[in-house]
Amino acid sequence: MRALKIVIPLLLLSACGGEAEQPAPQPLPVETVTIDGQAIPNVIELPGRVTAVRKSEVRARVTGILEQQLLEDGSYVREGQPLFRIDPRELRASLAQTQASLQRAQATAANARAVVERYRPLVEENAISRQEFDAAVATSRAADADVAQIRAQVQAASLQLGYTTVRAPISGRAGRAQVTEGALVSATEATLLTTIEQIDQVYVVFSNSAQDVLSVRRSLADGSLVLAEGGRVPVTLTMSDGSDYPIPGTIDFLDQSVNEATGTVELRARFANPEGILLPGQFVRVRVEAGRYADGIAVPQVAVTMTETGGTVFVIDEEGMAQVRQIKLGAMFDGNWIVESGLQEGDRVITNNIQKLRAGMPVSVASSTPAPASGTAAPAAVQAN
Incomplete structure (x- = not known):
């Protein structure tokens, strides 16, 4: 028993001494x-x-039936190139009617100017009253105004007829057509026909x-x-x-x-x-x-x-x-x-x-x-x- 009392403390001291002597970690080389x-x-x-850079939406500017598609979807188009054709017959007839009205108005204006020229020497000789001459001048001016008005209508009708051929506003690559031949396109709704992008x-x-x-x-x-x-x-x-x-x-x-x-x-x-x-x-x-x-x-x-x-x-x-x-x-x-x-x-x-x-x-x-x-x-x- 006495020997055990001496050995046990020595073993404990030996164990404690071993823990104290553990080496420090080595630095990691970096x-x-x-x-x-x-x-x-x-x-x-x-x-x-x-x-x-530029994108243009091609839309209908007149109302009518799309008669023909002139471009190939996805193709390159040049500025001014025809793309679609809208049935022009109704607008062509409207233009002819307006031109006839212009001719009638021009004839009326020519006759009114002739009356004024006949009255001019007569009023100087007091053969007619000044009031009659002034009325003839006013009628001539009104006839000339009618001519100018109807001439403007002819120009508008001609533009409308020109819009039946839809042309490319810019050069570039065209997209696919948004309408098919035979479809009704509307100027009021500005029907989209296609787009062009540069x-x-x-x-x-x-x-x-x-x-x-x-x-x-x-x-x-x-x-x-x-x-x-x-x-x-x-x-x-x-x-x-x-x-x-x-x-x-x-x-x-x-x-x-x-x-x-x-x-x-x-x-x-x-x-x-x-x-x-x-x-x-x-x-x-x-x-x-x-x-x-x-x-x-x-x-x-x-x-x-x-x-x-x-x-x-x-x-x-x-x-x-x-x-x-x-x-x-x-x-x-x-x-x-x-x-x-x-x-x-x-x-x-x-x-x-x-x-x-x-x-x-x-x-x-x-x-x-x-x-x-x-x-x-x-x-x-x-x-x-």
Whole structure:
């Protein structure tokens, strides 16, 4: 028993001594980039919709039966080209009737002028009264007025007859016909026959938040944001299948008012469309490079972890520990995220072993490089606002 009393305390002391001697965790080797201010592009990506530069609705201007369709649906038409023909017989008869009325009025006017000429010497010789001469002059003037009125009616009837041949108001691509031959079209209801759109040049309409527009203007005013030479704002498009549209465009309109319902400002860019790839109504992604920030911050994409609340990175604190830092992401360019807030110059951002890291874990820097330069980098992708 005495021996057991001596052995048990020794075993307990031995066990306690073993726990105290556990080795500290080894620092995880990592690679880092050191944040440094640099020139970065101010790239904005927004959804946009393609619209035609010019669009014309071809409507009936006279009432009648559609006699013939002269165009092929979807074909290219020239300005002034006949598209439809409306039965002209009723209007042709109306024109003939009005022309006959004009001839009768002209004959009446000619007779009235002849009476005036016969009365003129007689009134000077007092062979007739002045009152009779004045009445003849008034009758002649009334007859001339009737001629002018009916001549105008002839012109109107001739125009109406001309409207029975419906012509293209502009050159462009015609849509499908909205009526069929034999249908009754109405001038009163302005029956839609077809539409014509010019798509060799197209507009892309998109909207940006009023807050972002104000931020860009302030940055331009204080010099932190600098536009390209000549004040150009390049615009490129990404199609719905992810491919890039090969021809860049330019912004040609910026609305000067804010949409009260959405809080956005409308912008419009113009693009050449020689191959007809862009179609009216099509949705695209618009990339706008609105200058460059002279002192921006960017980090490699591999260093950023996306969460429900945004992006995070691991930085090394003064004690050599890894710490999680919440950051606000902007656009992405050339494999780098633009950081709007959350990092500052001098921070060391970890770029590898991200899955093994935990907050407060000791790390050792295997290699460190400056943040990637972007002075000549072209934007490759951007984050939607």
